[in-house]
Amino acid sequence: MEYFDHVGISYDGDKINDEPHGFGQMTMQDGSKYTGNFLSGQFHGDGELVFESGGVVGKIVGRWDNGELQEHKIFFGDNLQFESDNWNYLIPSDRRFHNEITGAVPVAASRTEPSQFPDLLSIAEYKKTQSAAAN
Structure with a gap:
């Protein structure tokens, strides 16, 4: 079940009350993609956000709580993991x-x-x- 909203965000996945709810993939206007769990339209639970910034591809693998990132690991396009403590x-x-x-x-x-x-x-x-x- 794919839909597009008025700002160009697409979603393919489970829905309840016409909102992302359960597992799915959301693609933003800039091409970044979140694949994972949703709760009432918000990133919730485990998921992966793949993005491009300044020509650099990266991804955030983490756990969200009602749209707020709680735990995460950041990887560059070559799967080099960013570690802020020992970088x-x-x-x-x-x-x-x-x-x-x-x-x-x-x-x-x-x-x-x-x-x-x-x-x-x-x-x-x-x-x-x-x-x-x-x-």
């Missing part, structure tokens, strides 16, 4: 932080091997090239 990924002390966060450069998307580095000049050689260029 050591992309923090300022992590070398990846500068590249990925401040420079918007993915780490290890490509790699430059030592044999591919351009020829390097010593400081003395650099100074010679600068003085020669100035003359």
Whole structure:
């Protein structure tokens, strides 16, 4: 039993009094989907909310009580679990932080091997090239 409401939310699942009640799947306008249990139109009990934000896909697996999230785990699209207590990924002390966060450069998307580095000049050689260029 699927229906669409006036704001573009669709629902496919059990209903009572024309409201989501029991098990079903609700799809929001932004494409995020909740699959799980409902009580009188609210997320209630166990469920999974899959979303996309800024091109990043993630999901929240949790337990709701009348629409309020009570317990949860957050997973990224690659199933890396976010752990707020022991999170050591992309923090300022992590070398990846500068590249990925401040420079918007993915780490290890490509790699430059030592044999591919351009020829390097010593400081003395650099100074010679600068003085020669100035003359």
